[in-house]
Amino acid sequence: MNNPQYPTARKAGLVVQEVPDEVLVYDLDTNKAHCLNKTAAAVWRFCDGKSSVPEIAKFLSSEMGTKVDDDLVWLAIDQLNETSLLETQAEPKFQGQSRRDAIRKIGIASMIALPIVASLVAPKSAMASTSCRCDNGTNTDCILQGTCPTTCNVGPNVCV
Amino acid sequence: MKNARFTEYLMLELGNSEEHPFGEVRVSEGENVKFAFEAYGVSVSVAADGADLGKKLFEVANRAMLGKCRALDPSLVRAEHGFLVSSRKDGTYDLTSVGEYTTGAGELRETLELFVRILRIKVSQFAKNWVFVHAGVVSWGGKAIIIPGDSGSGKTTLVAECVKRGALYYSDEYAVLSPDGLVHPFARALSITNGGRKWSEDGIPVEKLGGRAATEPIEVGAVVLTKYNSGARWNPERLTPGNGIIEVIPHTIPMTINADFSLQVLKSALSRAIILKGVRGEASDLAIELFSFSNKELTTLN
Numbered sequence: 317m318n319n320p321q322y323p324t325a326r327k328a329g330l331v332v333q334e335v336p337d338e339v340l341v342y343d344l345d346t347n348k349a350h351c352l353n354k355t356a357a358a359v360w361r362f363c364d365g366k367s368s369v370p371e372i373a374k375f376l377s378s379e380m381g382t383k384v385d386d387d388l389v390w391l392a393i394d395q396l397n398e399t400s401l402l403e404t405q406a407e408p409k410f411q412g413q414s415r416r417d418a419i420r421k422i423g424i425a426s427m428i429a430l431p432i433v434a435s436l437v438a439p440k441s442a443m444a445s446t447s448c449r450c451d452n453g454t455n456t457d458c459i460l461q462g463t464c465p466t467t468c469n470v471g472p473n474v475c476v
Numbered sequence: 477m478k479n480a481r482f483t484e485y486l487m488l489e490l491g492n493s494e495e496h497p498f499g500e501v502r503v504s505e506g507e508n509v510k511f512a513f514e515a516y517g518v519s520v521s522v523a524a525d526g527a528d529l530g531k532k533l534f535e536v537a538n539r540a541m542l543g544k545c546r547a548l549d550p551s552l553v554r555a556e557h558g559f560l561v562s563s564r565k566d567g568t569y570d571l572t573s574v575g576e577y578t579t580g581a582g583e584l585r586e587t588l589e590l591f592v593r594i595l596r597i598k599v600s601q602f603a604k605n606w607v608f609v610h611a612g613v614v615s616w617g618g619k620a621i622i623i624p625g626d627s628g629s630g631k632t633t634l635v636a637e638c639v640k641r642g643a644l645y646y647s648d649e650y651a652v653l654s655p656d657g658l659v660h661p662f663a664r665a666l667s668i669t670n671g672g673r674k675w676s677e678d679g680i681p682v683e684k685l686g687g688r689a690a691t692e693p694i695e696v697g698a699v700v701l702t703k704y705n706s707g708a709r710w711n712p713e714r715l716t717p718g719n720g721i722i723e724v725i726p727h728t729i730p731m732t733i734n735a736d737f738s739l740q741v742l743k744s745a746l747s748r749a750i751i752l753k754g755v756r757g758e759a760s761d762l763a764i765e766l767f768s769f770s771n772k773e774l775t776t777l778n
Contacts, residue, residue: 331736331739351716352718
């Protein structure tokens with residue numbers, strides 16, 4: 317079931333919302349938000365732990381109505397892997413220059429958009445909710461602006 | 477004034493109180509007073525060693541919440557958040573956010589200010605059925621323009637420039653979103669100082685800038701993700717709804733507390749909005765650009 321040759325989409329600890337042509341995923345463990353474009357989202361959906369990469373490519377071809385290369389699926393799998401959206405971590409197929417080359421090669425040949433997983437980290441809640449910020453250089457002084465206090469007033473590194 | 481009378485005073489001052497399902501409470505003894513209120517669905521109790529102090533605390537809380545505090549009967553409430561404020565013999569005050577921390581030896585003004593700041597954090601984090609996003613908000617042509625931003629990103633400056641040029645003012649601090657995706661006014665005085673340290677509630681009323689405060693919720697037309705960069709020219713990238721929403725997530729206050737609800741509301745509010753990202757130069761230049769853009773693009777959004 318958790319064989320990386322048969323990738324499984326992670327479900328636990330995630331909040332998922334679909335928007336037109338994209339899927340938003342919020343990882344409750346890491347406070348990271350991810351946006352999967354249509355191709356990445358489709359690959360993720362087909363990662364059922366029973367289908368191999370060539371099979372996923374076949375499903376994707378059928379869904380998209382055009383031939384999809386295994387390497388395009390691997391590009392998605394690599395990104396899903398890096399963003400911890402798969403149950404089991406696998407060795408990436410493409411890294412660094414190899415990935416750039418693959419993107420160029422697949423991009424030219426592919427009739428569908430390359431898979432993209434964009435990610436951002438949400439700050440811890442206390443930081444998000446304060447309108448003032450501590451100066452990271454000192455950790456004791458607030459960044460002087462507007463009506464913020466001059467020093468971190470509720471503890472180390474928190475200006476409110 | 478004893479506790480019961482003080483509570484009665486608050487009830488009269490604020491209108492009807494309703495029973496609250498939080499159960500039993502501890503009421504302070506002696507000259508201590510305890511009152512409770514609710515704002516945006518968050519219940520708060522405050523204990524203070526003196527009626528005058530209690531009254532001041534309630535007044536600043538109600539002002540900070542733009543008059544939306546509703547008094548609760550402290551004998552019926554076990555509030556989600558509690559504050560204790562006590563005076564010392566030297567005339568300074570201790571403020572405790574119950575279960576979290578105590579800060580001490582502040583002047584009254586500093587203590588009240590800190591109380592308000594922490595209260596606002598609690599309400600924005602734990603609001604029921606609302607999602608608070610750190611952002612400036614104005615409306616132009618019947619659609620809201622949301623400007624999320626970290627502290628120091630210049631959102632108040634940009635909001636001020638927009639309202640001086642005729643935009644309707646919603647907030648320089650929070651985009652308050654309801655589950656139907658509308659943004660509601662949180663039209664506090666703008667946090668602009670004329671130099672020097674000021675009480676944060678002494679911002680500039682929007683009317684002094686020649687602007688008007690909104691009173692009604694509105695649909696979101698655009699989100700502007702920007703930072704000031706001296707000399708920069710506004711040439712934004714237009715993001716997809718999904719990429720735009722994840723850019724707003726770091727500014728979404730309850731995200732780490734209630735991710736599911738927050739994401740639903742963000743989707744509801746922003747999936748049809750135009751989301752622009754880019755560096756800006758002077759706020760006055762961007763305000764003009766935004767209005768021109770809104771006149772062309774937002775009026776056709778339905």
